[in-house]
Amino acid sequence: MSITVYETYTPEETGALGEKLGRLAKAGDVCSLIGDLGVGKTVFTQGFAKGIGVKEPVSSPTFTIVQVYEDGRVPFYHFDVYRIGDPEEMEEIGCEEYFYGNGVCLIEWADLIEEFLPSERLSVRIEKNLEKGFDYRKITVQRMSQIRKRGFCV
Numbered sequence: 001m002s003i004t005v006y007e008t009y010t011p012e013e014t015g016a017l018g019e020k021l022g023r024l025a026k027a028g029d030v031c032s033l034i035g036d037l038g039v040g041k042t043v044f045t046q047g048f049a050k051g052i053g054v055k056e057p058v059s060s061p062t063f064t065i066v067q068v069y070e071d072g073r074v075p076f077y078h079f080d081v082y083r084i085g086d087p088e089e090m091e092e093i094g095c096e097e098y099f100y101g102n103g104v105c106l107i108e109w110a111d112l113i114e115e116f117l118p119s120e121r122l123s124v125r126i127e128k129n130l131e132k133g134f135d136y137r138k139i140t141v142q143r144m145s146q147i148r149k150r151g152f153c154v
Contacts, residue, residue, distance in 0.1 A: 002142070002143050003140060003141070003142045003143075004140075004141045004143075005138060005139070005140050005141075006138075006139040006140075006141065007132075007136065007137070007138055007139070008135075008136070008137045008139060009132075009133060009135055009136055009137075010135050011040060011043045011135060014040045014043050014044050014047070014126070014137050014139070015043045015044065015046055015047030015050075016047060017044065017047065017139060018043070018044035018045060018046065018047025018048035018049075018050075018051065019047035019048065019050045019051040020047075020051060021048055021051060021122070021124075021141070022047065022048035022049060022050060022051020022052045022104075023051040023052075024051075025048075025051065025052055025074070025104040026074070026104070027074045027101075027102045027103060027104065028100065028101070028102070028103075028104075029104050029105070029121075029122065030099055030104075030105045030106075030107070030117065030118050030120075030121040030122070031048070031104070031105065031106045031107070031121065031122040031123075031124060032107050032110030032111075032117055032121055032122070032123045032124065033045065033106060033107060033108045033109075033110055033124050033126070034109070034110055034111045034123070034124070034125045034126070035125060035126035035127065036127075036128070039126045039127065039128055039137065040126055040137055041060075041108045041109075041126060042058075042059065042060050042108075044124070044126060044139075045058060045060075045078060045106055045108065046058045048106055049069060049072070049076055049078070049106075052069075052072040052073060052074060052076050052104060053071070053072035053073045054069045054071055054072040054076050055071050055072075056069060056071055058078065060078075060080045060108065063083075065079060065080065065081060065083075065084060065089065065090075065093055066078065066079045066093065066098065067080075068103075074102065074103050074104055075101075075102060075103030075104070076103060076104055076106070077098045077101075077103050077104070077105045077106070078106055078108075079095075079098075079105065079106065079107040079108065079110075080107075080108045080109065081107060081108065081109045081110070081112050081113050082108065082109040082112070084109075084112060084113065087112065087113045087115060087116060090113050090116045091116070095113075095116055099116075099117075099118050100118070110123075122141065122142070122143055123141070123142040124139060124140070124141050124142075125139070125140045125142075126138075126139050127139075127140075
């Protein structure tokens with residue numbers, strides 16, 4: 001397990017980092033995304049999807065838990081679990097089929113469903129620091145052992 005910290009100063013840089021990681025993603029990879037409201041998770045996710053080759057517009061699946069995109073080089077499963085009432089809802093939607101399937105999963109607000117996440121995943125935490133500027137972001141990427149072998153080598 002290793003940790004890498006990135007600093008971005010514009011939304012474009014945050015999206016570009018997401019795109020870089022998306023290009024490295026392989027079928028079966030899972031990325032957990034953690035950060036407060038308004039920190040740039042959607043911007044990161046849009047870049048990530050672009051790196052996978054998704055052409056259609058990507059936005060947070062506000063009223064659904066998962067949005068499926070199949071126009072990239074692998075299926076992309078974008079979860080937003082912010083509005084989940086009970087973590088057990090993840091079992092009801094068949095999360096394991098997504099997490100261990102043939103696509104790439106990115107889960108926003110992943111800390112809310114920690115007990116359901118695969119232990120082998122890429123964990124991304126985005127934080128603001130207004131003292132460094134309005135658009136500054138500290139992005140901590142934690143790579144788990146098997147994922148590092150398969151992809152996500154940044």
